[in-house]
Amino acid sequence: MSVILGIDIGGSGIKGAPVDTGTGRLAGERRRIPTPEGAAPGDVQGVVKELVEHFGLPGAVGVTFPGIVQRGHTLSAANVHPDWVGLDADALFSEATGHEVHLINDADAAGLAEARFGAGQGVQGTVMVLTFGTGIGSALIHDGVLIPNTELGHLWLRDKHAESWASDRARELGDLNWKQWSKRASTYLQHLELLFSPDLFIIGGGVSKKADKWQEHLTVGRSRVVPATLLNEAGIIGAAMMAARHAEPATGPAAADPAPEGQPAPSKAAAAKTPASKTPARKAPARKKA
Template sequence: MTVILGIDIGGSGIKGAPVNTETGELVAERHRIPTPAGARPDDVKGVVAQLVEHFGLEGPVGVTFPGIVQGGRILSAANVDSSWVDVDADELFTRTTGHEVYLINDADAAGLAEAKFGAGKDVPGTVLVLTFGTGIGSALIRDGELVPNTELGHLWLKAKHAETWASDRARERDDLNWKQWAARASRYLQHLELLFSPDLFIIGGGVSRKADKWLPYLQLTRSRVVPAALQNEAGIVGAAMLAASGPVRREQPAPAGETPNQPARTDAKKSDVSKARKK
């Protein structure tokens, strides 16, 4: 049994648990710490270190992040502090925790977990995993392989980013009942259906625990829709899966101020590369 610590950084909470990466099961109760106000790097790295110390595991650690991640470097930060952009978060968390840390987009982690152990297991074709929470995360899976960093919550819909109108936070902000929220979610899913024609939508995030309240009201023409089997644990599981796969060297995007013709970083890691996970 290979047990790896997975940590999921969210807009409201940062949670972690040790994961049996051969079965996708948590081997201890997850521990959650509220996300520090503003979610700045110095504050978040302290919480990640607390979680690592809390569980006391040896070995690598997988960490999710709500933004684009390439080669361990953060390229976007929609729902956390903008100072994250261009931070080498793999290096930051590795230095802070004393463990080798591997970073992945949060929805991509959920997608990997659902494809391997959850509602997407053995599903051929195109699967879209969507996490509805503070924003809307997305993971595009094609025949079990991840296409990373799709960030489809930022598609333009209703003259704004889709996640500002159809996320779970938008439901709470606008005091929508589940039928009203499902109408917005349907509009968003219909847009994705037109663009990607997925064989299956998997709906994760906090709303997955209450699928009976909204699933009957969704309206789609072709694609099946199911709630995430791993629910809010999917990000933790996917992060641990990535860390268990070991490093894969790849070229990172050039940091700000450098040109693409400069030599690739020698400390690059696999972060979100789909083939690092496919087994």
């Protein structure tokens, strides 16, 4: 059993738990600490350090982030402090915790977990995981390999910004019933189906808990649509999966499922010494995690 600590940074809480990366199940009780107001890097760093010390696990740690993550650098700030933009967050957390820490976009983490251990288990071809909450997060996976940072909630449907029009928050703000919201979500899914032709859509986020309210009303052309099954544990599980891939060379069947960025994992020492990046930021509309 390979147990890795996964930590999920959310808008209201930062959650962590040990994960058996062989089975996708939590190997201990989950712990949650409120997200510091403003979510500045130093404050979030302190919470992550507290969680790492609480669980006391050796080895690598996986951490999700509600924004674009590329080679350990956070390139957008979705409802977190703007100081995250361009930051070498892998190095920030590695130095604070004394562990090799690897970040991944929050929706990508949920997508990895659902595709391997959740509703997409055993599905070949293209799987698209969408998290409907305050915004819309997306993860695109083909034959188990993640194409990271798709950010498909920011697509435009003619004159409508997708997540501002079809998220769960849009449903609440517009006082829409589930049938009305499903009509909007169907328009969005049909557009994604035209662009990507997924074999399976997995619907996660806050709406996944109420699948009986909307599932019969969603209509697409060729793809199957199912609710997510891992719910609030998906981000933690996906973060641990990603950290495990970076920490250990893939062998056997797992070799076909590389680390999300397709890059060799940096050593712990290199991560701790890497200075803050000056990589130009890629702007994106803010998306708060569900």
